[in-house]
Amino acid sequence: MEREEKIDVESLRLSLFKYFKKRSRWQKFLHFREKWRNIEQITIIEQNAKNAIFDLILAYNTIDKIPTSRKYKLILYLNAKKHNQMGIDLRQIKEIKSLQIYPLGKVLYETSDHFIGYPFLILEELPHENVFQNIRTNLGLRNSRAVGKRIEKYLQQRIWFRKRGQNLMAPGEKYLQMKTCNELAFGLNNAVFEFIVEYLDKEEQKQIRPFILRVYPRNENLIKAQNESQNLQKIQKLDIPKAKFYLYEENTDPLGYRFLILEKLVGQPVLETIHTFTPEQTRQFLADLAHILGKLHNIRTRKFQSYYLDPRSTRRMIFSDYIFSEVAQVLKSFKEMKLYEEFHTDIKFLWKWFKGHKPLLNLTGYSFIHGDIRPSNIIVNETKISGLIDWEMSCYSDPAQDLGWTLFFFKLYKNLEKERGYFFQEYWKFCEKYDFEARVFFYEFLAAMKLYIYARANRRDNPEKYKNNRDFFTRVEKAFPQYLQTVTYNINKEVNDMPDIIYDEDSQRELKFRIRQILSDYLASQMDVFLPEMQDKLEKISDEIIQMFKEYT
Known part of the structure; x- marks a missing residue:
């Protein structure tokens, strides 16, 4: 543990006074035609092994020769040869200035310890801004303001004499500037932001329009970003409600990560309103959903695709093995979290149950699927579907996967569960009858296990997220035991009765x-x-x- 140096505040005041007394020095931290007079006050507020922070009040005369004072922050960098905190702060200041992320007043720094015994930095304090806190704030993806400024700079750059931002506009409209940028969601594989752009319409009136920015934080995983981009472009020609695709940027220089920009759909996730639907509204919603899935599943191919593996890998794989690698991972998580103990369930039996369906997975054709049909990914405007979001897991696979996720979704809401027959009646109007009914419950149970594990993991590790999604997670936790009972009831009954029969x-x-x-x-x-x-x-x-x-x- 490093020993903190004790700083003599009075000696520091004298050293600073000598430093400021030179005209060339005080001109750097005062404004035009202001004249420094004295150090009014210096107070230490924090000290650690890397730096000491002081409140500094300097007296000066204004342009009209009126005596007044101004507050500054003084940072002394201790053990500068061992810690590079000063270098980090200066790089942060440079980026803040370059992108105008936060307002900055006067900045004065000396990297040498020749003047006052330590390298130091002086920051002018501004009204309504904590300047020191801003330069120590992470400017990464969790900082919406920094993300917004970087995207604004990107949109304003001219490529072949045309602004990138103009690509977001319709003919006759003119891009002006970005107004705001706010984080909507942040996960392991992507971060989602909403940004609002100001533009001139065809009548030269100022208007605003929202867009969605999807960022992929894991630069080492190129497959997912490319996959979602390509598939979003693929569905643009389909006669289904969808978000308009604007651009995908694979170069990581502008933001530090790959990203794409989409239209923001009008409405909210159906998760928030589905329980309020009347029977007529429920049927209309199901008809819309059946139409979308039917159109997607009619796009067929003879080769399956993974949303996270390179196509060269899947060419050498058997589809059933690919699915069972996912099953094995789900059961592993179920075991590691010791969830099987709550239900007195044998993991080996669950594996045997899944394994029994493997012959059904020897397919000769595959459909284009969304891959993650859940209430939070279906956007509705009142009761009409505006489109599906989060196409990260879309690929060519078994259409029964989408239907399994959909039917699990139905299980969570009573007004949907009794309409399963109607949903399939509508679905077959838009999709050819591929033989996959026997596989649907396989994927439905797998979806139930995945979301149950997800709900329990959030309850344990992310209480805030669990609290914000309590209604959905509670429904998942209530539904899963019913699925488990359906799978295990008959076999457990036979096993319990068998000793009397056999022995x-x-x-x-x-x-x-x-x-x-x-x-x-x-x-x-x-x-x-x-x-x-x-x-x-x-x-x-x-x-x-x-x-x-x-x-x-």
């Missing part, structure tokens, strides 16, 4: 007799002559089946 001698004889009788009847119906020696073979087969039951239990 009791009378029951074994009765079961063996029934098996032999069924086999005999079947062979007799298929053969003209039932030879006596076949009875011995049936006896042996019956014994093997009984033994198999014992081993299974």
Whole structure:
């Protein structure tokens, strides 16, 4: 642990006085034709191993020779050779000035310790602005103001004598400036912002228009950004409600990350209003959703695609193996969080249940899917769908995936659950009848597990997010046990009853007799002559089946 240096405030005052006394020095921190008089006050407010911070009040004469004073912040950099805090602060100031992120007053600094014994920085304090706090504020993606200024600079840059911002405008409109930028959501794979642009319409009147900025913080993962960009462009020609795609920037220089810009859809997530829909409104909503999914699923190909893997990888993969790698990851999370203990469920049994559906995943064709159909990704204007958002997981895959997510969504709301039949009735109007009904519940249960794990993880690790989405997470937590019961009830009942059937001698004889009788009847119906020696073979087969039951239990 480093020992903090004790600073003699009076000695510091004298050193500063000598420094300021030179005309060339005080001109740097005073305004035009102001004249420095004295150091009125200096007070230490904070000190640590890297720096000491002081409130500094300097007396001076105004342009009209009126005596007054002004507040400054003085930062002394201790152990400057060991810590590069001064370099960090100066780079921050340079970027703030360049992008005009925050207002800055006069700035004076000396990197040498020759003048007052330490390298130092003096910042003029401004009304309604904490200048020192601003230069220590992270200017990354969590700073909406910094993001907005960088995007504004990007839009104002001229490429081939044309402003980039003009690309966001319709013919006859003129881009003027960005007004505001606010963070809407921040996740592991993307950050979403809303920014508002001011422009002149065709009548030369000033108007404003909102846009969506999607940023991809993980620069090492190029696949997801490219995938969403390409798929958003692909759906632009479809006759479905959608957000207009404006541009995708792969160069990381303007913002530090890849990003794309979209139209902001009118409305709000259906998550907020679905429970208030009347029966007629519910049916209209379901018809719109069925139309969108049907149109998407009619886009077919013979090769499947992953939203996070390189296409060269998926060419060598079998689709069922790809899906089961996802199943394995979900079960791993379920086990690591010890959620199986709450339901007294065997992870091995769940794996066997999923594994039983693997033959159904040997597909010959794949549809274009959204991949993440959930209430927060469906935008409605009153009750009409404005479009789907968050196409990050869209790809060519099994259309039953989208339907499984959709039906799980129905399970959360009573007014939707009873309309499953109507939804499929509308869906088949827009989509050819591909044979995937048997796979839908497989994906529905998988979606239930994923969202249950997500809800419980947020309850444990992100209480604020859980609180903000309490209604949705509560519905998920209530629905999942019903799915688990559906999957495990019958097999658990059989397992509980099986010891009485198998291990009791009378029951074994009765079961063996029934098996032999069924086999005999079947062979007799298929053969003209039932030879006596076949009875011995049936006896042996019956014994093997009984033994198999014992081993299974």
